[in-house]
Amino acid sequence: MKRTLFAILMVVALLACSVPAMAQDNVLHTYVDRVFxxxxxxxxxxxxxxxxxxxxxxxxxxxxxxHNPQPALAESYTVSDDGLxxxxxxxxxITWSDGTPIxxxxxxxxxxxxxxxxxxxxxxxxxxxxxxxxxAWMNHEVEASEVGVKxxxxxxxxxxxxxxxxxxxxxxxxxxxxxxxxxxxxAQDGGELYATSVDTIMCCGPFVxxxxxxxxxxxxxxxxxxxxxxxxxxxxxxxxxxxxxSAALNAYEAGELDRVNLSSIxxxxxxxxxxxxxxxxxxxxxxxxxxxxxEMNLNIRKAINYAIDRETLxxxxxxTGAVAAGGVVSxxxxxxxxxxxxxxxxxxxxxxxxxxxQYWDAGVAELGYTPEIVMLTAEGTxxxxxxxxxxxxxxxxxxxxxxINKMTQxxxxxxxxxxxxxxxxxxxxxxxxxxxTWLELWINNSNGYRGNYxxxxxxxxxxxxxxxTDSAVRLDKLVAIEKKLIDEDCVVAGxxxxxxxxxxxxxxxKYIVHPVGQSAEFKWxxxxx
Amino acid sequence: xxxxxxxxxxxxxxxxxxxAALTFTLxxxxxxxxxxxxxxxxxxxxxxxxxxxxxxxxxxVPIQFARxxxxxxxxxxxxxxxxxxxxxxxxxxxxxxxxxLIGAQAILIGLAIGLxxxxxxxxxxxxFIDNFTMVLAVLGISVPNFVAAALLQYYFGLKLGWLPIGxxxxxxxxxxxxxxxxxxxxxxxxxxxxxxxxxxxxQDYIVTARSxxxxxxxxxxxxxxxxxxxxxxxxxxxxxxxxxxxSLAVESIFSIPGIGGLFTESVKNNDYNVIMGLTMFYSLxxxxxxxxxxxxxxxxxxxxxxxGEEAAE
Numbered sequence: 001m002k003r004t005l006f007a008i009l010m011v012v013a014l015l016a017c018s019v020p021a022m023a024q025d026n027v028l029h030t031y032v033d034r035v036f037x038x039x040x041x042x043x044x045x046x047x048x049x050x051x052x053x054x055x056x057x058x059x060x061x062x063x064x065x066x067h068n069p070q071p072a073l074a075e076s077y078t079v080s081d082d083g084l085x086x087x088x089x090x091x092x093x094i095t096w097s098d099g100t101p102i103x104x105x106x107x108x109x110x111x112x113x114x115x116x117x118x119x120x121x122x123x124x125x126x127x128x129x130x131x132x133x134x135x136a137w138m139n140h141e142v143e144a145s146e147v148g149v150k151x152x153x154x155x156x157x158x159x160x161x162x163x164x165x166x167x168x169x170x171x172x173x174x175x176x177x178x179x180x181x182x183x184x185x186x187a188q189d190g191g192e193l194y195a196t197s198v199d200t201i202m203c204c205g206p207f208v209x210x211x212x213x214x215x216x217x218x219x220x221x222x223x224x225x226x227x228x229x230x231x232x233x234x235x236x237x238x239x240x241x242x243x244x245x246s247a248a249l250n251a252y253e254a255g256e257l258d259r260v261n262l263s264s265i266x267x268x269x270x271x272x273x274x275x276x277x278x279x280x281x282x283x284x285x286x287x288x289x290x291x292x293x294x295e296m297n298l299n300i301r302k303a304i305n306y307a308i309d310r311e312t313l314x315x316x317x318x319x320t321g322a323v324a325a326g327g328v329v330s331x332x333x334x335x336x337x338x339x340x341x342x343x344x345x346x347x348x349x350x351x352x353x354x355x356x357x358q359y360w361d362a363g364v365a366e367l368g369y370t371p372e373i374v375m376l377t378a379e380g381t382x383x384x385x386x387x388x389x390x391x392x393x394x395x396x397x398x399x400x401x402x403x404i405n406k407m408t409q410x411x412x413x414x415x416x417x418x419x420x421x422x423x424x425x426x427x428x429x430x431x432x433x434x435x436x437t438w439l440e441l442w443i444n445n446s447n448g449y450r451g452n453y454x455x456x457x458x459x460x461x462x463x464x465x466x467x468x469t470d471s472a473v474r475l476d477k478l479v480a481i482e483k484k485l486i487d488e489d490c491v492v493a494g495x496x497x498x499x500x501x502x503x504x505x506x507x508x509x510k511y512i513v514h515p516v517g518q519s520a521e522f523k524w525x526x527x528x529x
Numbered sequence: 530x531x532x533x534x535x536x537x538x539x540x541x542x543x544x545x546x547x548x549a550a551l552t553f554t555l556x557x558x559x560x561x562x563x564x565x566x567x568x569x570x571x572x573x574x575x576x577x578x579x580x581x582x583x584x585x586x587x588x589x590v591p592i593q594f595a596r597x598x599x600x601x602x603x604x605x606x607x608x609x610x611x612x613x614x615x616x617x618x619x620x621x622x623x624x625x626x627x628x629x630l631i632g633a634q635a636i637l638i639g640l641a642i643g644l645x646x647x648x649x650x651x652x653x654x655x656x657f658i659d660n661f662t663m664v665l666a667v668l669g670i671s672v673p674n675f676v677a678a679a680l681l682q683y684y685f686g687l688k689l690g691w692l693p694i695g696x697x698x699x700x701x702x703x704x705x706x707x708x709x710x711x712x713x714x715x716x717x718x719x720x721x722x723x724x725x726x727x728x729x730x731x732q733d734y735i736v737t738a739r740s741x742x743x744x745x746x747x748x749x750x751x752x753x754x755x756x757x758x759x760x761x762x763x764x765x766x767x768x769x770x771x772x773x774x775x776s777l778a779v780e781s782i783f784s785i786p787g788i789g790g791l792f793t794e795s796v797k798n799n800d801y802n803v804i805m806g807l808t809m810f811y812s813l814x815x816x817x818x819x820x821x822x823x824x825x826x827x828x829x830x831x832x833x834x835x836x837g838e839e840a841a842e
Binding site: 035040043044045121125126139140192213216240241242243244247250251253254256408409411413417444447449 | 561568613683696784794799
């Protein structure tokens with residue numbers, strides 16, 4: 001009995017011990033939840049890599065805290081009347097971390113190199129279609145001199161686009177558009193070893209790297225040679241790799257991190273904490289129908305679109321700050337100067353149980369029998385919680401039992417590509433702040449991964465919107481495309497936009513998060529203890 | 530002896546080849562490709578072929594295999610897809626250090642405590658220490674290491690702040706993960722050595738030694754331990770391989786850049802060269818450990834002849 005009492009007392013004593021305070025410094029401690037695949041701007045396309053590169057380097061423009069592009073290495077730029085030619089003037093006296101001057105040549109080389117990357121991991125296929133002859137250069141069909149990127153002189157960089165691109169100034173804030181010093185880059189085994197260690201990377205951003213390891217993380221210190229060094233408040237940034245979410249929370253509680261993302265389970269415990277906050281970004285989760293499947297007729301597809309109770313899903317199941325989608329384009333996406341795309345377009349995907357039931361009955365009558373529906377989903381918590389919730393929705397609203405078929409992502413992709421399926425849960429994160437980043441996904445009619453849709457009419461609508469120069473008319477065209485995709489043909493049904501809930505120390509100021517591209521920005525961050 | 534080891538090495542080479550062939554075949558049956566499907570589909574055919582050729586995936590599987598074996602014999606294990614363009618040997622060796630250190634420490638702690646507890650338990654059969662050891666052994670076997678890891682991290686890292694809660698900055702970071710991993714070898718060792726020691730203590734020669742007035746300590750070390758340690762050596766082989774090659778859960782909880790997660794990640798991402806590299810590494814390591822265990826038998830117990838011809842003498 002005495003022993004038991006002693007043991008209980010020991011446990012209580014352990015619990016009562018306080019958390020030790022951590023060392024005071026002017027360094028931001030944060031983390032990413034996945035290992036890095038590379039540190040090279042040419043070979044990488046991951047959001048967490050962009051956080052690192054955006055701190056170590058810089059492009060012509062940089063997004064401010066309202067996600068608007070501001071002059072960075074370029075002090076100004078002009079756009080031709082047809083919206084095709086951008087001419088950037090670089091700042092005076094900008095240098096690499098070793099003192100070498102940054103010239104327009106560094107941009108010309110970097111952009112060409114990015115488009116010719118052979119690893120199929122980078123952003124080559126994303127950026128090449130925008131730049132004049134970029135796609136042809138990627139496929140080795142033209143000379144470098146024919147591509148629309150040109151260093152006019154040391155300080156003037158000109159780029160010519162295939163089509164007028166409304167979001168080009170936001171787009172080129174991505175790390176793939178950062179400059180590269182050709183001589184230095186080539187010296188690293190022709191670029192193969194570029195950014196594989198601290199000695200093989202050159203920095204020109206607010207910070208310079210002092211340590212980097214794909215599995216451990218990155219530490220960096222303030223770059224004294226940065227053109228805007230006076231506005232960089234931090235002495236350094238420490239980015240760790242922590243893949244386990246509860247380990248990250250423990251690290252935050254132990255004072256090793258200044259900010260931590262919360263999982264759904266932890267949100268309940270912390271959502272009244274003054275350090276709590278949440279936001280959503282531009283990654284849309286949606287239902288992908290296989291339109292080549294005769295069992296999934298238009299009425300059945302529409303029934304499923306209207307049967308999903310999105311508000312309950314985001315507020316009671318996910319709880320991490322996700323927002324109910326109104327379609328396949330995320331809510332915050334830029335529309336015009338007055339309102340977002342979604343506010344302008346209205347919702348195409350929403351919950352209406354009666355409408356859903358009507359369409360379902362019509363669809364079943366058309367088939368002559370009740371179809372057995374299988375929902376394809378990939379492993380991963382994002383999809384897991386959603387799949388069982390959707391199953392429940394369909395049971396309640398449509399009175400149908402949908403089977404969940406869960407497999408690895410690669411295996412699911414194979415089925416979508418080569419077999420007929422009913423529908424699959426899928427997601428797509430924006431590459432840039434414009435509706436087109438989603439809408440153009442469905443232009444290939446033999447792509448099972450996109451439901452074998454891509455009708456000539458749809459392709460024509462996309463082509464038409466691409467070459468439209470008037471931004472107001474273009475916006476209307478984009479809305480018409482999404483209406484066609486969801487409201488008329490019901491190829492997809494939007495579910496939600498990804499959200500994050502987090503805890504952040506009260507002394508951290510301006511930890512800026514962007515919903516697309518470089519997801520966190522530390523240039524203006526400060527620690528005010 | 531040399532002849533015996535030589536023969537074993539030849540068997541090992543054959544086994545490795547079979548393992549390589551099997552893994553290669555199974556790996557190619559995995560659905561999907563190492564590329565990001567969505568991005569890959571956007572490329573034109575010539576560009577797709579270029580990317581495939583870059584990684585040697587444009588040839589039929591048997592030729593790919595022959596090439597792989599050829600390159601492997603030259604010491605070239607190819608490059609990783611997932612860790613873009615980094616040589617597989619570099620990927621593996623940059624991750625093996627932390628796992629090996631933690632694993633080795635866990636085995637040392639486990640062996641030291643497990644053996645001591647087991648022997649004491651046998652000597653005090655049915656006493657308090659014996660019961661305590663058996664409860665510990667059951668717990669050690671049945672509580673998964675990630676539960677132990679999470680508890681250790683929470684109490685000793687977060688609440689008490691005695692040790693780092695994770696990361697890989699100094700040696701102190703390796704203590705908690707090592708402790709988390711040591712329970713299983715500790716429990717296994719304690720159980721085996723206890724049972725064996727109990728058995729040996731019943732033997733006639735122990736009774737003889739006792740009746741001759743030999744001290745308890747001398748008897749334990751000279752007669753008992755050497756006889757009872759054989760089964761522990763047997764289980765040590767797989768245990769060492771298991772621990773030194775990393776634990777996915779424990780490494781993830783303590784944010785340690787170890788090799789445990791690498792294998793599952795490589796399979797998930799169809800990172801062919803890393804799968805092959807790791808399989809070869811694991812197999813070779815396992816076979817070498819088994820060989821060492823077999824040779825150790827002979828050293829510990831002269832009655833065991835590992836080579837057939839020696840037994841005939």
